[in-house]
Amino acid sequence: MQRADVYAPRGLALTLETAGAWLLALIWIAPLAYAVWTAFHPQEFSTRFVWNAPLTLENFSRVLEAAPFGRYMVNTFVYVSFVLACQLVLCTLAAYGFARYDFFGAGVAFALVLVQLMIMPDVLIVENYRTMTKLDLVDTAPGIALPYAASAFGVFLLRQTFKSVPKELDDAARVEGASPLQTLWRVYIPLAKPVYIAYALVSISHHWNNFLWPLIVTNSVEARPLTVGLQIFAGVDQGIDWSVICTATLISAAPLLVAFLLFQRQFVQSFMRAGIR
Amino acid sequence: MTRRLSHHVTGWLLVLPAMAFLALFTHWPALATFVDSFWSTPKGKRPARFVGPDNYQHMLSDPVFWKAAWNNLIFALGTVPLSIALALLMAVWVNDRLKGQTALRMAYFTPTILPMIAVANIWLFFFTPSYGLLDQIRGLFGAQPWPWLGSDQTALFCVIVVAVWKEAGFFMIFYLAALQQIPPTLAEAASLEGASRWTYFRRVQWPLLMPTTLFVFVNAAINAFRMVDHVFVLTHGGPDNATTLLLYYIYEVGFKFWDTAYAAALTVVLLVVLALIAAIQFGVIERRAHYR
Numbered sequence: 001m002q003r004a005d006v007y008a009p010r011g012l013a014l015t016l017e018t019a020g021a022w023l024l025a026l027i028w029i030a031p032l033a034y035a036v037w038t039a040f041h042p043q044e045f046s047t048r049f050v051w052n053a054p055l056t057l058e059n060f061s062r063v064l065e066a067a068p069f070g071r072y073m074v075n076t077f078v079y080v081s082f083v084l085a086c087q088l089v090l091c092t093l094a095a096y097g098f099a100r101y102d103f104f105g106a107g108v109a110f111a112l113v114l115v116q117l118m119i120m121p122d123v124l125i126v127e128n129y130r131t132m133t134k135l136d137l138v139d140t141a142p143g144i145a146l147p148y149a150a151s152a153f154g155v156f157l158l159r160q161t162f163k164s165v166p167k168e169l170d171d172a173a174r175v176e177g178a179s180p181l182q183t184l185w186r187v188y189i190p191l192a193k194p195v196y197i198a199y200a201l202v203s204i205s206h207h208w209n210n211f212l213w214p215l216i217v218t219n220s221v222e223a224r225p226l227t228v229g230l231q232i233f234a235g236v237d238q239g240i241d242w243s244v245i246c247t248a249t250l251i252s253a254a255p256l257l258v259a260f261l262l263f264q265r266q267f268v269q270s271f272m273r274a275g276i277r
Numbered sequence: 278m279t280r281r282l283s284h285h286v287t288g289w290l291l292v293l294p295a296m297a298f299l300a301l302f303t304h305w306p307a308l309a310t311f312v313d314s315f316w317s318t319p320k321g322k323r324p325a326r327f328v329g330p331d332n333y334q335h336m337l338s339d340p341v342f343w344k345a346a347w348n349n350l351i352f353a354l355g356t357v358p359l360s361i362a363l364a365l366l367m368a369v370w371v372n373d374r375l376k377g378q379t380a381l382r383m384a385y386f387t388p389t390i391l392p393m394i395a396v397a398n399i400w401l402f403f404f405t406p407s408y409g410l411l412d413q414i415r416g417l418f419g420a421q422p423w424p425w426l427g428s429d430q431t432a433l434f435c436v437i438v439v440a441v442w443k444e445a446g447f448f449m450i451f452y453l454a455a456l457q458q459i460p461p462t463l464a465e466a467a468s469l470e471g472a473s474r475w476t477y478f479r480r481v482q483w484p485l486l487m488p489t490t491l492f493v494f495v496n497a498a499i500n501a502f503r504m505v506d507h508v509f510v511l512t513h514g515g516p517d518n519a520t521t522l523l524l525y526y527i528y529e530v531g532f533k534f535w536d537t538a539y540a541a542a543l544t545v546v547l548l549v550v551l552a553l554i555a556a557i558q559f560g561v562i563e564r565r566a567h568y569r
Contacts, residue, residue, distance in 0.1 A: 103288025
């Protein structure tokens, strides 16, 4: 559809706007650009920007020798997948219950779910740490993941989606003798696929970058995710060797960043879909 | 009758697993925080004992708490309006189909998916005195080096800048979606009436964007009280607590000084703040519903 362009900038205004927009974009991308520059150039060029500086991969081997980033990445993968798997199962079941079963006390139960939108596990660190100590889950992947396993946001999002599924499809499946879980599996989940993708992308990005709770609940290389490993690496082991710090930074962000560059549109749309309720 | 009963039972069985996890990791800890804030911290063999409002009295006379609360207020007053304004500006620019629209949108949005803990390290370099990027650029104009993060005059400002940089592009996409939903006929009608672009924005676009602004406002306000990752990298709350935010202080008290009772009392303050934001949200949304 062609947009009416009566208020589109023209002439000088267009030039100024374009210049402003690009200047802002330059500032916004500068940290990432600097990290890429420094990671791929020798140390002496980390604060000197000359066009003919030689390229090198030496920084990467130095980082991987100095700290177990491979292990950290595996830990992050495990923790992120574990959270997502729990969230998908728990939120799907709950969302179906709230969307299609007008059970006794549903209103109160749903209000209790929504409480988590305001009181996130992120701020309940003291009590949740105590719980994890009692459950003997400190320094394990479930220890990092379980507080996020049931997500109010996921329940809310999927409930909205399930409510928009025509009731006739549900009834038709029931007439054919499908149980509630079979109906959910055959009718609702396939129809909600785009929402699942959106939710998964947002959840993965969020937990890949999560820092404070993993910092508290892990204390060994075997459980630490990338964010915590990076903080310990950059904060303690390295003085001010910027090329090594930037390389480590890039390694921590790389999988998500590459996925974003490849599927830019899906990422932006997913964050949007997940935000607009 | 049995059919009705099985209906209720199935509904409960479906929501029960999620409710159990929420109860264990949200409802129970929230209540336990409140209860624990009236008890002392158990030390060694000495168990916790009921101390009434002692933790709160200690809080009132704790200068670091007041400093953290004040810093957090400044942090919120800095990040919320700045993020909203920049997000709107970005959305208008991307919506105007300037040259390289896709690249612009990507540049603005990229910080959203980068780990805060990682990019804060790069900002740390930018803020480094003398040879950091900021001072190198200022040096071109003959300015003297400045300890951006080491001075209590600028440290909190730097923490605000990094937070705005991180979240503005995320909020942009909501404004962008809302702008694209405004029917083009409104612009045509406004231009026939001879409205300037500014008038069109102020009288047509801005009011229509109000629901988006509310949504972004609430999210930015919540973020202002839970975004602390970059403090761990940039300043550790320093210099002299100039950048200590509430959640960061809770972390320090709870996991560095191991005074869990006092940390619980501080958490209660944070929960009250979040509840206030929720009250604002529901208050405004309900008022908005009257117009429909």
